Amino acid sequence: xxxxxxxxxxxxxxxxxxxxxxxxxxxxxxxxxxxxxxxxxxxxxxxxxxxxxxxxxxxxxxxxxxxxxxxxxxxxxxxxxxxxxxxxxxxxxxxxxxxxxxxxxxxxxxxxxxxxxxxxxxxxxxxxxxxxxxxxxxxxxxxxxxxxxxxxxxxxxxxxxxxxxxxxxxxxxxxxxxxxxxxxxxxx
Numbered sequence: 640x641x642x643x644x645x646x647x648x649x650x651x652x653x654x655x656x657x658x659x660x661x662x663x664x665x666x667x668x669x670x671x672x673x674x675x676x677x678x679x680x681x682x683x684x685x686x687x688x689x690x691x692x693x694x695x696x697x698x699x700x701x702x703x704x705x706x707x708x709x710x711x712x713x714x715x716x717x718x719x720x721x722x723x724x725x726x727x728x729x730x731x732x733x734x735x736x737x738x739x740x741x742x743x744x745x746x747x748x749x750x751x752x753x754x755x756x757x758x759x760x761x762x763x764x765x766x767x768x769x770x771x772x773x774x775x776x777x778x779x780x781x782x783x784x785x786x787x788x789x790x791x792x793x794x795x796x797x798x799x800x801x802x803x804x805x806x807x808x809x810x811x812x813x814x815x816x817x818x819x820x821x822x823x824x825x826x827x
Contacts, residue, residue, distance in 0.1 A: 667763035670772035676746040683724035690728030747774035
């Protein structure tokens with residue numbers, strides 16, 4: 640295992656802590672948006688806005704039957720692709736070669752009977768440093784992107800990553816938006 644330089648680790652912790660409020664606020668906003676499978680449009684808009692505000696080039700689209708046809712054996716058929724956006728944010732690198740892809744989904748399972756919950760499943764409430772709400776675990780992968788803000792200082796000086804960073808938020812957790820990730824990033 641690689642050991643982090645103490646100075647770098649301390650700087651990183653400080654940068655993450657400085658942006659904690661922004662990260663938690665974004666996560667709460669996402670949790671509060673109903674995004675039951677088949678109705679992810681509103682949460683896709685927020686994801687696209689968040690990517691854009693953080694300086695990524697954003698591509699948003701709804702898959703089509705023709706686009707998914709080559710992958711039908713893998714992903715099955717779907718009755719509609721409407722209101723099921725895929726959102727890709729890319730920060731281009733300065734060098735050619737492999738990129739890193741962070742992939743997550745925005746849909747959630749219907750929370751069911753509200754009386755079965757101790758609180759509102761879309762509350763996004765924060766209690767004792769814990770965030771409560773339906774979908775917070777998959778949506779919390781956006782924290783990974785928010786943590787990319789740690790590099791904001793470098794961007795302010797004009798620095799760019801060597802390799803591209805691609806952030807994909809699929810509309811379907813079961814089949815990763817009905818398209819394999821390699822197809823999603825080649826679309827750009």
